[in-house]
Amino acid sequence: xxxxxxxxxxxxxxxxxxxxxxxxxxxxxxxxxxxxxxxxxxxxxxxxxxxxxxxxxxxxxxxxxxxxxxxxxxxxxxxxxxxxxxxxxxxxxxxxxxxxxxxxxxxxxxxxxxxxxxxxxxxxxxxxxxxxxxxxxxxxxxxxxxxxxxxxxxxxxxxxxxxxxxxxxxxxxxxxxxxxxxxxxxxxxxxxxxxxxxxxxxxxxxxxxxxxxxxxxxxxxxxxxxxxxxxxxxxxxxxxxxxxxxxxxxxxxxxxxxxxxxxxxxxxxxxxxxxxxxxxxxxxxxxxxxxxxxxxxxxxxxxxxxxxxxxxxxxxxxxxxxxxxxxxxxxxxxxxxxxxxxxxxxxxxxxxxxxxxxxxxxxxxxxxxxxxxxxxxxxxxxxxxxxxxxxxxxxxxxxxxxxxxxxxxxxxxxxxxxxxxxxxxxxxxxxxxxxxxxxxxxxxxxxxxxxxxxxxxxxxxxxxxxxxxxxxxxxxxxxxxxxxxxxxxxxxxxxxxxxxxxxxxxxxxxxxxxxxxxxxxxxxxxxxxxxxxxxxxx
Amino acid sequence: xxxxxxxxxxxxxxxxxxxxxxxxxxxxxxxxxxxxxxxxxxxxxxxxxxxxxxxxxxxxxxxxxxxxxxxxxxxxxxxxxxxxxxxxxxxxxxxxxxxxxxxxxxxxxxxxxxxxxxxxxxxxxxxxxxxxxxxxxxxxxxxxxxxxxxxxxxxxxxxxxxxxxxxxxxxxxxxxxxxxxxxxxxxxxxxxxxxxxxxxxxxxxxxxxxxxxxxxxxxxxxxxxxxxxxxxxxxxxxxxxxxxxxxxxxxxxxxxxxxxxxxxxxxxxxxxxxxxxxxxxxxxxxxxxxxxxxxxxxxxxxxxxxxxx
Numbered sequence: 001x002x003x004x005x006x007x008x009x010x011x012x013x014x015x016x017x018x019x020x021x022x023x024x025x026x027x028x029x030x031x032x033x034x035x036x037x038x039x040x041x042x043x044x045x046x047x048x049x050x051x052x053x054x055x056x057x058x059x060x061x062x063x064x065x066x067x068x069x070x071x072x073x074x075x076x077x078x079x080x081x082x083x084x085x086x087x088x089x090x091x092x093x094x095x096x097x098x099x100x101x102x103x104x105x106x107x108x109x110x111x112x113x114x115x116x117x118x119x120x121x122x123x124x125x126x127x128x129x130x131x132x133x134x135x136x137x138x139x140x141x142x143x144x145x146x147x148x149x150x151x152x153x154x155x156x157x158x159x160x161x162x163x164x165x166x167x168x169x170x171x172x173x174x175x176x177x178x179x180x181x182x183x184x185x186x187x188x189x190x191x192x193x194x195x196x197x198x199x200x201x202x203x204x205x206x207x208x209x210x211x212x213x214x215x216x217x218x219x220x221x222x223x224x225x226x227x228x229x230x231x232x233x234x235x236x237x238x239x240x241x242x243x244x245x246x247x248x249x250x251x252x253x254x255x256x257x258x259x260x261x262x263x264x265x266x267x268x269x270x271x272x273x274x275x276x277x278x279x280x281x282x283x284x285x286x287x288x289x290x291x292x293x294x295x296x297x298x299x300x301x302x303x304x305x306x307x308x309x310x311x312x313x314x315x316x317x318x319x320x321x322x323x324x325x326x327x328x329x330x331x332x333x334x335x336x337x338x339x340x341x342x343x344x345x346x347x348x349x350x351x352x353x354x355x356x357x358x359x360x361x362x363x364x365x366x367x368x369x370x371x372x373x374x375x376x377x378x379x380x381x382x383x384x385x386x387x388x389x390x391x392x393x394x395x396x397x398x399x400x401x402x403x404x405x406x407x408x409x410x411x412x413x414x415x416x417x418x419x420x421x422x423x424x425x426x427x428x429x430x431x432x433x434x435x436x437x438x439x440x441x442x443x444x445x446x447x448x449x450x451x452x453x454x455x456x457x458x459x460x461x462x463x464x465x466x467x468x469x470x471x472x473x474x475x476x477x478x479x480x481x482x483x484x485x486x487x488x489x490x491x492x493x494x495x496x497x498x499x500x501x502x503x504x505x506x507x508x509x510x511x512x513x514x515x516x517x518x519x520x521x522x523x524x525x526x527x528x529x530x531x532x533x534x535x536x537x538x
Numbered sequence: 539x540x541x542x543x544x545x546x547x548x549x550x551x552x553x554x555x556x557x558x559x560x561x562x563x564x565x566x567x568x569x570x571x572x573x574x575x576x577x578x579x580x581x582x583x584x585x586x587x588x589x590x591x592x593x594x595x596x597x598x599x600x601x602x603x604x605x606x607x608x609x610x611x612x613x614x615x616x617x618x619x620x621x622x623x624x625x626x627x628x629x630x631x632x633x634x635x636x637x638x639x640x641x642x643x644x645x646x647x648x649x650x651x652x653x654x655x656x657x658x659x660x661x662x663x664x665x666x667x668x669x670x671x672x673x674x675x676x677x678x679x680x681x682x683x684x685x686x687x688x689x690x691x692x693x694x695x696x697x698x699x700x701x702x703x704x705x706x707x708x709x710x711x712x713x714x715x716x717x718x719x720x721x722x723x724x725x726x727x728x729x730x731x732x733x734x735x736x737x738x739x740x741x742x743x744x745x746x747x748x749x750x751x752x753x754x755x756x757x758x759x760x761x762x763x764x765x766x767x768x769x770x771x772x773x774x775x776x777x778x779x780x781x782x783x784x785x786x787x788x789x790x791x792x793x794x795x796x797x798x799x800x801x802x803x804x805x806x807x808x809x810x811x812x813x814x815x816x817x818x819x820x821x822x823x824x825x826x827x828x829x830x831x832x833x834x835x836x837x838x839x840x841x842x843x844x845x846x847x
Contacts, residue, residue: 030706049802051620132588135576135622139585152588203622222623222631223794224705248704251792258690259702414807418574455583 030221035229039243040533042515043265045251050226053217054206055191056129059137064188065525069228069245071191071211074103074122074170075182079527080519082295082345082438084182088117088192088212088235098177098477103185105168110233111194112216119164121192127151127159128198129189138189141436144181146173177475179482183437214240214529223250241532260510263537267511267518273387276332279510289510292520293336295345295435297443299499300380300395301420302428305460308376309427315497317366319356322398322500327391335503340494341443343504345522348440348483355494355501364402375403381419382430384410391502392430420458429458432505435523440486445470448493461498512536546831550824557820558610561813562603572809576619606813615814620806625814628799632783633818635705636795639787640780642711643718648773650719651726652766658727659734659765660757670727677724686717686790703792714791718784722776726769733765740764767838774830781826782819 035041052058055067068076074089089103109117129136130148142148146161161173174181184190197210209217214236215228226247230240251259253272259265271279271289279285302309302318309315324337339355342348367373380395382388389410396406411419420426433456435442446452449470450462466489473485494501509526511518514536520526573589590596594605609616615625658670694700694713701710737743738761746760783797796815803811 049621052622054622057622132592135589135592137576137585139588143584203617204624206622221794222628223635223798248792250789250794250798251703252789254687255690255703255790255792258694262698262702264702412805412807414805418571418807421574451583455586 030224033219033227033244033246035244040241041244041246042242042267042528042531042533043246043248044267045248045256045259045265047250047252047256047270049223049249050220050247052206053209053220055125055188055193056134056136056138057206058188061525066226066228066245066247067188067191068213068525069215069528070209070213070217071188071193072109072117072213073188073190073192074105074185076186077521077524079530080292080521082521082523084186087186088122092182094179094182094477096477098179098181098475099174101172101174101181101185103170103172105170106235107168109192109212109235111192111210111212112231112233113194113197113210114233115194116167117192117212118167119170120167121194122170122190123158123162123164124195124198125191125193126162126189128193130159136189138187141184141187141189144174144176144178146175148175177477179475179477179479180437180439180441183439187436215242215245218244225249236529240529242528245528260512263512266515266533267509269507269509271508271510273332276334276508280332285510288513289508290518290520291506291508292522293344293504293506295343295438295523296432296505297338297341297343298335298430298432298502298505299338300428300502301431301459301499302497303424303426303458303460304462304498306424306427308370308372308378311370312496313366313370314372315500316356317363317370317372317402318399318404319497319500320359320366321363321402321404322395322502323358324502325358326394326398327503330390330394331387331503331505334506334508336506338501338503340490340501341448341499342440342486342490343435343443345438346435346440346443347438347479348486350487350490353490353494356497360398360401367402367404373403375405377405377407378427379407379409380428380430381409381411381416381426383413383416388430421454423454423460426458430502431458438523440483440490441470441474444486444489444493445474448489448498459498461493461496463492463496466492466496542835543832546828550828553824554817554820558607558813558817559603561816562606565809565813566599572619610817615817616810618803618808618811620803620808620811625810628811629796629814629818632794632796632799633781635793636781636783636788636797638705638711639714639718639784639793639795640777642715643722643780644773644777646715646719647722647726647776648769650723652730652769654723654727655730655734656757656762658731659738659761660753662735662738667731670731674724674727677720678728680721682717682721682784683786683790685720686714686787689713689717690790703790705792705794710791714787714793717787717791718780726772729768729772730765733768734761737761737765767834770834770837771830774826774833778819778823778826781822783815 046062048062050066051060051063053063053066053070055071058064058067072088074087075084075092076087077083078085088105088109090106092101092103094101105119111117126142128134129138130142130152132152145159147156147159148161150156151159163171165171172181192212194210197208198205201208207220214231214234216231218229219227226249228245230243234240253270256265256268256270257272257275260268279289302315304310328335328337336344340350340353367375380392382392389408392408396408399406420429420431433443433447447456448461448466449457450467453460469485469489473482473489476482476485507520509520514534516532516534517530518526572593572595573586576589594602606616613626617624618628621628654670654674658667661667690702690713694702699709700713704710734757743756743761746756783795783800785797785801787793788795788798789801799811800815803815
């Protein structure tokens with residue numbers, strides 16, 4: 001039999017048929033949302049994918065946005081402030097020495113599967129965080145509970161310092177006084193977790209979360225979208241007003257703006273820098289914006305163990321040589337000049353702290369005293385980000401007239417964190433810190449103490465006097481005394497200048513005119529229980 | 539032919555083992571502490587220490603590699619440090635979107651490339667050839683990120699029926715497909731043009747012409763058969779590259795593919811995901827190359843004879 005040769009036209013046809021079949025045979029996108037036609041749905045977008053919905057694992061703004069919608073904690077912050085208010089706990093009290101905290105739970109809270117929330121669910125949530133097998137990022141906040149170490153070392157099946165005398169009471173006994181312990185219970189790490197669901201799914205709990213919050217997970221398609229719908233069992237009826245939250249993920253800043261402009265998303269948290277001046281000059285858009293100074297400090301860290309920053313005069317010289325107002329101008333006004341470690345809005349913030357003014361002559365004099373009148377060369381590491389790079393270039397220009405040659409080194413976030421934590425590796429770096437809870441300890445203790453070398457004290461700064469003040473302040477429950485001690489410590493830190501205190505960021509969001517009661521919290525992502533939408537075009 | 543196939547499969551397996559060794563070694567050479575990646579920016583030293591022990595990072599390197607290899611051959615590529623999810627599942631979730639885009643881009647680039655290349659060769663040395671030369675060079679030269687952004691602004695923002703990025707069915711496929719396909723089409727057209735022009739000078743084509751066959755018939759029936767062979771190799775390599783993910787296009791168009799997954803992993807130093815996507819890409823390249831070689835041998839009897847002889 002004669003074999004027929006494959007003709008060229010057939011080869012081309014075959015290739016096309018194969019390719020087209022391949023393209024369309026694999027499916028055509030996610031299924032439709034299937035929400036009721038008149039459902040009140042807020043549409044959001046983020047450049048980053050949602051890393052996790054597991055409260056034990058998440059420690060970033062995107063994860064927390066949705067974790068706090070799905071889960072409840074004992075206490076929480078107000079929508080627009082950082083005052084503690086009840087969540088599942090209706091009341092709480094602490095012993096005078098701040099070692100025992102008792103919380104009384106409401107009886108009508110239920111998980112989205114209908115089961116009643118009890119004190120055991122809170123105990124399990126915290127024990128899950130403390131269990132090293134969970135590899136939780138929140139472990140450190142609950143290590144102060146008595147018996148936590150024995151539990152973590154598997155010497156005890158439960159944390160002995162957590163009592164649940166009945167379904168609606170939970171008592172925490174601490175190993176040492178911790179006046180801010182209640183704030184640590186407002187973090188999503190301390191959410192009520194249904195043991196049966198968490199144990200059933202193990203590491204995949206994040207994809208099958210069940211919580212008692214205002215919303216519950218309907219759908220999560222990795223890299224595409226996350227859909228939350230109203231939890232029918234939510235205790236605070238008639239909240240939430242929204243029927244659903246639809247988050248598109250992986251949408252870059254520019255694309256978010258195009259979609260907002262086309263009315264396809266309802267709020268943009270990150271207005272692109274190129275669009276920001278236009279927004280602020282256009283009255284119709286400007287009135288749609290909301291602004292708030294966050295509990296965050298941005299700084300240029302200097303490694304106090306590396307030349308030339310071992311010399312305090314050099315560190316002070318840099319503090320005087322950088323024009324912070326220029327940085328704020330680059331940010332289109334989205335910042336406040338920083339004067340110290342602690343930002344405004346943080347209890348204990350000292351508005352009278354003088355900090356450093358832009359004074360090139362003083363900077364030059366300080367360099368002369370340090371025998372560096374001819375300047376020097378050093379490296380600034382930073383996260384690879386267009387805005388941060390622009391700020392670093394401004395700093396580079398400010399330092400050049402003093403003979404200081406700054407080499408800029410933008411790197412990806414992961415490698416950046418790795419590098420700055422290594423001793424004697426990075427001379428200086430652009431970094432920031434957002435508060436986890438509103439207390440000076442979360443800034444000074446977390447960033448400045450000697451114990452944080454190799455983790456958060458990346459300037460490798462240490463001053464025995466500061467250490468002593470921090471140790472004195474930590475257990476003090478009298479807030480006036482506590483803040484006074486931290487204030488003393490901060491003044492010494494400012495004088496020692498391990499950082500150039502740059503600015504406190506002001507966050508701006510823009511929402512569509514049909515979005516109501518959308519509020520920015522200075523320390524946490526926006527909550528959606530009270531948000532509602534008036535009728536609008538799709 | 540069977541011996542050839544077995545040899546290629548063994549070679550492919552060796553490539554994959556080599557890739558796994560290299561990626562695993564690199565993961566340990568870079569100054570990346572998995573405990574930091576997992577515990578996040580704010581973790582204290584005690585948390586980091588307990589996570590290191592829990593993850594078995596205190597074990598010797600070869601023990602860790604043996605564990606990784608054993609799991610990998612059973613389809614388990616570990617868990618993401620950041621998302622805590624199975625890397626195999628993350629890749630499986632993202633691959634369909636990448637495959638759809640790669641398939642569509644490959645189809646379009648071949649269609650355009652073959653049409654332009656054949657047309658340019660048919661009008662060799664004339665104005666149409668020169669115009670097509672300029673067009674194809676322009677297509678090759680346009681950067682993907684620029685073209686993608688411009689298409690989004692010009693088309694999607696102006697015509698509301700076009701989705702502004704995302705992966706939502708056939709219409710959402712049009713702009714990213716165009717972005718990816720145009721450059722390759724320009725390249726394919728130049729390769730085909732050169733191959734066809736070479737074929738036109740061959741005796742067998744002159745004979746066909748001498749027999750009085752039409753120009754179109756000579757090209758399609760005789761010249762194209764040989765001229766398409768280099769394109770098969772090129773398209774095969776391109777397809778493997780496309781299936782491994784196209785970072786820029788996926789990022790610009792919010793396309794939930796493997797390229798974006800890999801880029802996010804690199805940005806966050808999520809080593810298991812980086813290793814998983816590299817290994818998966820290597821697997822795709824090995825498989826597609828094997829298929830291309832088999833296709834090539836099937837299409838060209840000379841290659842078949844050389845292999846068996």
